[in-house]
Amino acid sequence: MSFADATIARLPRSVRPFAERHHELIKFAIVGASTFVVDSAIFYTLKLTILEPKPVTAKIIAGIVAVIASYILNREWSFRDRGGRERHHEALLFFGVSGVGVLLSMAPLWVSSYVLMLRVPMVTLMTENIADFISAYVIGNLLQMAFRFWAFRRFVFPDEFARNPEKALESTLTGGGIAKALEDEFELRNAAPAEAPGKNGTVTPLRRPRRPAPDQLGDSSDPKVSKTS
Template sequence: MRHRELVKFACVGAVTFVVDNAVWYLLKLTILVEHPTTAKGIGILVATIVSYVLNREWSFRTRGGRERPHEAALFFAVSAAALIINVVPLYLSRYALDLQVPHVDRFTQEVADFASASVLGVALAMLWRFWAFRRWVFPAEFGTRG
């Protein structure tokens, strides 16, 4: 059961990875050029909504017992923490390491953005979400710690 949930969770992650990055790049290359972390945050928020529906109805469909409003509140609380976890590497890359134009060329900036936000940030947030969703949001049985 756990293996099947992990595979489904990873598939949902793949879909939301595409949604997140599509929104992020659309915003950061158009109206939020000067605010890449804000653009990333918006991309994550859109992907989080998609993630809730897919995880609720597919990945963890056989779990839980919580009422939907309570479950949704927990899901979005866990996801809010994941959003922070996800944007911290991008913020550090851009502002602490100065991996942005004019300190580096545009190609280096974009590679650093992708590596920090879409690889490292997503990986850290994914680990957090999988653990927290199983433990608190979609427990094996209501009231257990999964």
Template sequence: MSLVEATLARIPQPYRDMAFRHRELLKFAMVGGSTWVIDTAVFLILKGTVLAEKPLTAKIIAVLVATIVSYVLNREWSFRTRGGRERHHEALLFFLISGVGVAVYSAPLAASRYLFHLQVPEVSLLTQEVADFVSGQILGTLVGMAFRWWAFRRFVFPEKDVRRQVAEQV
């Protein structure tokens, strides 16, 4: 029994059926949660050290690192039965969409810092750090994940059960 099946077995009915129907979304959310931790750790480390004066650059690098991990986990786990494209084409689309995702993820932080001026000396250091976290790590992540869920299913992994069918034919 796989980890997903074991987890689903513990969920009471009727929620189990709903979770089973949306297991791809749940896997995507779990990958997103894992890559959020990676993104957050890289962002905070970079912002607290070598990129202290460049939080937007730190955020972009953090998202890029998380995106590489995301491709591997999404392809091999979340969307493992989806496909319909050659692997190099699929990877190119994934990273192009993720590039747009970087802009989507970064937009709330950019607005917080440069539009609303939530940065020292206009606000306290505590206010700046809270605003950076909320806008960069919470709002940016939610908006970015919604965009990526839609775009990955629509463009990168458009066909259902393609890889499962190939595996069964072999």
């Protein structure tokens, strides 16, 4: 049993059927959680050691490492059967989509801070921190996750089963492709005779040519053999 299957087995029964139909989404969420841990671990390690006076630099380095790890894990695990683009084009689109996702994740925090004005002294410090956490880490991350999952499937890895032809054939067989082909062939063989328009515009059925009788197989142009007495 794979890690994704084990994770799905631990989910409540009410959501388990949905998860079983969306393996890619479950894997994508696991990768997102893993890269979040990588990002946080590298950031705090650098911030508390060699880059203590430069937290922004530490965050940039942690973010770059997390994005690279996300690309490798998503390509080789979450969307391992998808593809359809050259590697450099695929990587460029991945990092571009990830950048747009970061901007989207910042949008709720911007609204909370500068539109709703949930900042000190308008509100208490506790209210500000709660608002920042909900807007940045809850709403922002969910918005980013939804956009990235859609964009990865739509633009970065567009072709399903592009890297796994055997699975594509299996999907065709289990999806009713063979049954559909046999059904079409059966309907074609049992279809009514075709009809063609006659000279006067009427429609007459096309008939198969009649086979000649055995006594008509000879050529009428052959000279007749006379009987001699």
